[in-house]
Amino acid sequence: MSVDALDRYEKTLAGLMRKGRRRMLAPTGGIDFTSNDYLALADSPRLKAAMTAAIERGVPVGAGGSRLLRGNHAEHEALEAEAAAFFRAERVLFFGSGYAANAALFSVLPQRGDLIVHDALIHASAHEGIAASKADALAARHNDVDAFADAIGRWRHAGGRGHPWIAVESLYSMDGDRAPLTALAALADRHDGFLVIDEAHATGVHGAGGRGLSTALEGRENIVTLHTCGKALGVSGALLGASRVLCDYIVNRARGFIYSTAPSPLTAAAVREALKIVADEPDRRADLDGLSRFANEALATTLGMEGSGSQILPVMIGDNARALRIAARMQAEGFDLRAIRPPTVPEGTARLRIAITLNVGRTAIAGMLDRLKAVMAEERP
Ligand SMILES: Cc1ncc(COP(=O)(O)O)c(C=O)c1O
Incomplete structure (x- = not known):
């Protein structure tokens, strides 16, 4: 291999270092x-005990395949049913990470001709899905409902005919402030659109029963919620809550769900316990x-x-x-x-x-x- 081939990467890394932007792994x-x-x-001892108990009752470490093949374990299904009851969603899908869930949902739910209007500070994983989507996309000034409304108005004016998808975090990961969910849900309603709420930093911590900041909107057809399991829930993975039809669509269309080994059934068992802890403690x-x-x-x-x-x-x-x-x-x-x-x-x-x-x-x-x-x-x- 020529020196050149690796030099390119060294140069970029050196440039990042000069700008104070080089990232490095460090021990904790x-x-x-x-x-x-x-x-x-x-x-927590309760989560450890739940994992041990799951091993003892024969839950396997690996799923062995995609959920659509042999990887669909009873533990995943039990978690999804319990999470749907907990978050009062029509249906819940379990993903291996919040990143994978955001990438999947934004890449397939907004259709060609729709508009994704996202908060300027939305997480990188949502950007990943938005970049892969066939819908148009616009950023709106952080937490500014008028900016969201203007973006939809401009898009309609320019001939946009589909449905708008408003994308926000309920509690912003790097700023700690809250999205104006009630006003954004009303905006979505007015435009026959959807509101996608990433609850990553609110799940387990905020809202009635620790169910997040979107509890007032639970069960509505045009609301999609994402509850990650690697933050307050202490494990890993993500629970996407939506109407039955949107979940079915993801199972049929989202490549990250279809062509990927299912999360470990032991992880699902631990998340089941984490939801119980949020309810009991x-x-x-x-x-x-x-x-x-x-x-x-x-x-x-x-x-x-x-x-x-x-x-x-x-x-x-x-x-x-x-x-x-x-x-x-x-x-x-x-x-x-x-x-x-x-x-x-x-x-x-x-x-x-x-x-x-x-x-x-x-x-x-x-x-x-x-x-x-x-x-x-x-x-x-
Ligand atoms: C707002 C938000 N969404 C999604 C994610 C991704 O979740 P996960 O860590 O489970 O991949 C994160 C994690 O950094 C996040 O902060």
Whole structure:
């Protein structure tokens, strides 16, 4: 192989390094201010016991094939039935990840002639599906209902005849703020359209019974919800809730569902237990809520910054290199705080993303913010 063939990649990586955008895998350590394990279920004895019990009752490790072939296990079906009852959806489909579910649903549900109008800050996995879709696509300013309405209006004016698909996150992964779901659902209704709600960071944490922020819209035909299982639920995978016909359509058309080995049946067993924990242990949700309130108030008093109000607290830095330096110093002091840089977030909005989970207590939060204040003052822009 010529030197050239690999040089191209080295050059790109060197360029990323210069811009403070090179990503690297690092060992995990320090107090957790980064994970999405909001309810501290990832290492919970109940989930471990559920896995062990599943092994003991003969649930296999591997599915052995696609859901459409021999990989459709009773454990997947039991999970989907229980999740449909839990989330009050007509039907639920289990995917191996939220990424795969978003890629699948956006690639096949919006049809040629439809419009996908998505929030400017929507997750990369939705972009993956939107890029593969035959529908038109437009971005709308973050959380601005008028911008969504304008985009639909412009598209109609230009001859758009199909159905609009409004795509949002109920609680934004990097900003921690909430989408105006009621107004967006009304907009979808007005235009005979659909609303796709990615509940990744709300599932298990927010809304009645931990069912997410879309509970008021449950069961409606034009609502599609995505509940990921690797965040508050502590496992992995995703549960897509929609009408029976849309789920059937995905099973028949989504290549990522059809041509992929089904998730491990053991994972399905663990997610079944995670949903039971969310139902049986409301104190976890209440404790996280108390901790999030404490963190939001402490952020205001210590750093003079307004919090998002949720368990995700961005501390805006702006400059990539400064964000990296601050994060590195905090990590060296034992606080696992990460810098989030473009392209994950818009250019010029590099930030530290503080995630509050039940893996930490108030003393750790207060201690981390005190040190962050000092480090930010020392690492001047
Ligand atoms: C809003 C949102 N949607 C989807 C995903 C993807 O979910 P998963 O991690 O299960 O692939 C994530 C995870 O980062 C996310 O934050």
